[in-house]
Amino acid sequence: MLRFILMRLVKAAIILIAILTLNFFLIHAAPGDPAAVLAGEAGAADAQFIEQLRERFGLDKPLLTQLGIYLGGVLQLDLGYSYRQQMPVADLIFARLPATLLLTLTAFVIALVLGTLAGVLASARVGKWSDTVISTLALLFYATPLFWVALMAVLVFSVFLNWLPGFGYETVGANHTGFRRALDIAQHLILPATTLGLFFMAVYMRMTRASMLEVSRLDFVKTARAKGLKPGIIQRRHIFRNAMLPVVTLAGLQAGQLVGGAVLTETVFAWPGIGRLMFEALAQRDYNLLLGIFFVSAAMVLLFNLITDILYRVVDPRIRVAS
């Protein structure tokens, strides 16, 4: 097992460097550069000032030299300095990471729990009106643009009903502490997490429904029925457990993407997370910040994949034997 983990870690490091190198060239291929954007914000910069900025940021060096300097820094766990925000990239990312994790994990749990429940319910009533309603609703949330659902949620629950705060991470200036603060954050979390969760719920619902139907046609289920087991027990113990395997695989894949954040949700709800940071960094061509976010995001995907693979080997004897 140790050898397996070590081999996977070496592979992960190579993949990370490949991802960074590819992204480095992709970002530099986009028109414009951070010096011109910064100068633009100053409003009256001349070519000399823009050149000064390029020199300061090291953008005047050949591209391969810049890549070498960047990767050299990353190998020493130095993600560089944000051109625009004038702060170390790692500080910026780790300041925003908790908010993103809170939002995406909550949305993930909402999507997983609601999606699975809805899938089980729909599969138990295939072809009936309740199956149609559940499937249609789930697909509706999936097909409707996320920003529109978000805006409507704000309009209804914040502006019209005044039940929930429409944006932000907590009440600015309230200076709550302890439990009061946790409650305040939870209130602010409800709308963005639900909006994002409902969007992903459809995937789990469809997967669970299909998987439940497939398993229910297998021989061991027929045997269970023949033995005279109660339908509820067959549904819970035999069908559901086995039907969950593909859902868990999907959840494992999605969990890796949690750090990537939710750009649209964070923007509409003014949620101070990484998704927004990434969007701003892209618009401002803040190369180091953008690469830093890609690095952390890719590292998390690889880490979750590694954990999933290890869990498989622990949980499923067939995989252990095969390898």
Added chain:
Amino acid sequence: MKAMLKRLSLLAAALFISTALHAEPVTGGRANVVIQPEPPSLMVGLVQNGPTQMVAGNIYEGLLRYDTDLKPMPQLATSWEVSEDGLTYTFHLHENVKWHDGEPFTAADVVFSADVFLRETHPRLRASLEHVEEISAPDDHTVVFKLKQPFGPFIGIFEVGTMPMIPKHIYEGTDFANNPANNTPIGTGPFKFAEWEKGSHILLTKNEDYYEEGKPYLDEIYWHVIPDAASRAVAYETGVVDVLPGGSIENFDVQRIAGMENTCITDKGWEYFGPHSWMWLNNREGPTSDVRFRKAVMYAMDREFARDALWNGLGKIANSPVSSSTRFHTDDVTEYAYDPDKARALLEEMGYDGAPVRLLPLPYGETWQRWAEAVKQNLDEVGIEVEIVATDVAGWNQKLAEWDYDIAFTYLYQYGDPALGVARTYVSTNIAKGSQWNNVEGYVNEDVDALFDQAAVAVTPEERQELYTKVQQVLTDEVPVAWLLELGFPTIYRCNVKDLVTTAIGVNDGFKDAYIEK
């Protein structure tokens, strides 16, 4: 539209009356204000973008402020004199001013700020300081600027965004860009930096040792970072914020928000900036190199429609390269009213072959996109085929800097004087690839160069007016760019927030006079 304009004018009238009748300022309270986008830094000596200046205008100060007629007012300087030959400017400073860390503010700080720090970091001021021979401090509270030659707009460069005062004791001998103090800015202003939760808010608190007695009135200001325009409108509707500075919400939301109870609107506070919009017309090649084509574009555009439909009736038709709020503007120029027939006639006269032209909208949001579509329709109607090219800000910067366009939207500030914010767009000495804040259109006219040069150094305002009138007449005859509107950016706020906009740079000038009526 008429009803909307009436409503806006009623609101403006209500504002005027309430301002005229207001009582004694009230101490205490908090202002909640939108800031968008989030500033990259609050160190206004290093970063001069709008959001930085808007927040930092409370922390830092300049020697002077300017009223809405652009007349200088005291700030850190209590009085000033200009020698008769226009070469020596002497400023007398407040005597009891302290930096936020308790150190005294002296003339040495002024010399350091202008001569050392800002010369290195502030491209716009650096250009003006080219005219300065020497900056000296004969005593702790007197500063003398000695010029190489008279420079008409010189008295107009002392506001906080152009020449902010920087603490010498913190920055002297350091790497300015990487000084750790940049994250905890220290100025002399009415509010101190307290907290910055990136992505969420910035908190400024009252400077209890401020040198103007009784000021500021507010205890604190929260600047809320809300990235989505619709969410910013909701923030005002739900009472989270009380002030929406100009440009905070999309123009199509202005009427709805301005119609709310206890809500006032003003387009004052932009006189110093004089935001002037136009379309760059590439004078180097293609149909836009022909003056008849450029005139046809002017006649083809329905600018009144754009102002009323897209800008809520705020702003003015730009009939000259010099904004009407900028010094030396004249109306005695060739005007271009909406006249599609004249446009068609000019195109026919030049033998325009119908070659399509590329139009770059300004990538600053929905209003600009719609405006580009309206112009495309106007030009289509007179037979000019337009292809809209979509870019983001970085791509737009690059295309303009590389002159890779036919027609492109923009707007720039004029900073109160043609020598500071107008000449740069038209003089041929300012043609250079790599920047888009110069003569991007490639217009060359030696007479125009000479007139701008003479006007900048002429001593008397009368001489300057005569020269600037001439240059405006030449330019409107030759149409190097297609002028659009003098933009009107509405500041929207609760009517019980008083004295919010009192100078020519509006909310960028700090909240030291503002108070909240109970």
